[in-house]
Amino acid sequence: MQIPHAGDLVRVRRIRWRVVEVRDHDSCQVVTLRGVAPPHSGLERRVLAPFDSIEPVASLGAAPRFVRAIAWRRACRALLSADAPPGSLKTVRSADIGLLPHQLEPALAVVRGLATRALLADGVGLGKTIQAGLVAAELIARGAIERVLVLTPAGLRDQWTDELSRRFGIRAASVDGPLLRRVATTLPIGVNPWITLPIAVTSVDYVKRAEVLPAAAACAWELVVVDEAHGVAGDSDRRAAAQALASRAAYVLLLTATPHSGDRAAFASLCSLGAVDATPLVVFRRTRSAVGVGTARRIHLLRIRLTSGERRMHARLSRLGAALRADLGRDFRGDTVLALSVLHKRALSSAWSLARSVERRLEALSATDAEDRDTQLALPFDDVSGDLVRADEPPPWPAELRLADAGRERRLLTALLEAARDASTSETKVRRLNTLLRRTREQAVVFTEYRDTLMHLQRQLTRRALVLHGGLARGERSAVLAEFGETPGALLLATDAAAEGLNLQARCRLIVNLELPWNPMRLEQRIGRVDRIGQTRTVHAFHLVAAGTREVRILERLRARVADAGADIGVVSPLDDEEIARHIITGDVSDEHHNA
């Protein structure tokens, strides 16, 4: 069989195609074809010569074809619209995206040879997925890459596959355990199923598994996109997996609106992801005001006066802390302080969640095998598909928090449990939330950090609420999001871990933070679910802050961390970041300033 040349008109499987390229592959040729007649017009397909029969279609040769004006004009329009100067983008014309200049910059940088590794760190909701999709589409259209791997939180896989397909015509597979097993059954033994998936979207928590990573890393991914890349900063299994994949990819895109939490080491770790030589990471960081998009954002700080029962709970928690400090003496520092702060976080989240933690500790103190149960690692047998997220599960009792005198510890904990149970019967934040939701009467998303607080809240609220947490399977998540999108006035209770990266701006503009997260990135991520391109109304964010508690101090700490982050990222001036910090946290900057 005669091997065709690029540009030839051929017939394959009884359909006419134009040959786009012919690539040698071992002793065969991979022939890329583009459809020339409906319904295959513009579609690209690949066949393997000589196994597929490729018949040349007789050409009319150089003989000119006389056409009517309408056909000539149509041809001329098509040629003119496809004509582009060197270094411009080929796919943006046909992509289903708005033409926002800032979204074109990363793709321009890549096609002009200015970047192979980039951090897209634009503000929340400025279209980082579109920017990454455009880079992928451009590289694919130029024949520069064939294999793309998108690493994303589990809950965003479907959103990614949908966006790639709808906006760029890129057919991606949402990869999880069941899919890989299904694919493997169709392949000979020993063939890596990942090889058959040229464009794959998978969860970073799934791919990091010891039984999954080697097969995924054995494929030569040419573009690796790490979505919500702040999740792979620092020293963790996630980072190790992302690094294993990114360090072998020709192009690496790191996507996060919140690259810097104020922890410089974590930021440095993020910046080095996928680095193989001294080539610097190209950073794109544009704010909403710089880009000139977005609606007004109003932050409302609601200071909550606690009941005497809640104050007693906090006082007893402080007493436990004082006892630990006295008991541990010089050892009371670093990890121990951090461990104690976890209990304070639980108390500020809800009295209910603190009570659950204390109950478990008391049970553990009573059990003989307490040590083993505390430290047993959970195996992913209940999560074969990699859908579940455990970050919002109640944390185990910190090992550092124990008194030498177990009897005294038990007495202090029992008193604390009693106070927490008493406070949980009528929590001020819940009452205030009920009032707020009754007054607003519109769609709202209430955020909390812990799953047990979320479930407690669902029981306590007077309004029916949907819940979105890390324990939901893929189908359940989709059902919850679909119902939230379709039901006017629906209320969604969500944990950070489950709601990361979601687009909820279509109908909702109201965010309530039941407690302040200790990480400023999380706060921005929460508000960013509704404050993004496509939002047409003023966004309102309510922070419920317990007066007279450590939550007031958290505000100050958050401000300082955001200012540190601004100094390191260096694109936005520290002054701007300081103002943004105030804007996110206390709302004491005029809206107009940030909504130019």
Add this chain to the structure above:
Amino acid sequence: MNTTTLDLAADAVAEARRAASSRAIEDSGRTSAWTGAEHDSTLVLLARRRRLRRALAGQVLLVWRIAYEDACGRRIESHLVPLLVDVGRQSTPRRRAWVRRLLPEVEPPLRTLVNHAAAAWHADVVRIASAFSSVRAARERAIAAQPRVRQRLFQPGLFDRRSERARQLEMDADSDADRQARARAAAAEGAGVLSARGGELLLVIAP
């Protein structure tokens, strides 16, 4: 932290404008149908309307396309070059036959002219393609040069050979990855070689 920033804001604005005008020119459904049915031969329109004939003023409009292809024949960049050629007033009633005779005569000299006319475009293509491929090739070379990190210690079992087989699989995978990395580095080096495709005459309007 080894980071840098780029200022492509002005280029991005220009690109957005260009894309917007491309979308405006494109007659959505009908145009895309034409794009698919791209022809092999030159499309010729014989001007019938008086206004068009007057506008041509005894000239033939020829639209050429010059292009660069990669090693696989994929068109990487292309550029349209319009030319007006004065042929004088034509009163022949057999215009089709006249056009058929004219085009083979003028094509060779005009093809050279078109390539010369687009010299700046040629230089831009070579510069950008070279930057694109060299940066990729540099990264591929760095990837290929990366040392393999073996984190797991290995102890062969006395009776059970599973760990040995697992070790062997791991080593095979490593060497496979090495081979792939070297192949990709070599391919990236070669990807920068583009070949210019001589001008193709696509569209003609004859008076």
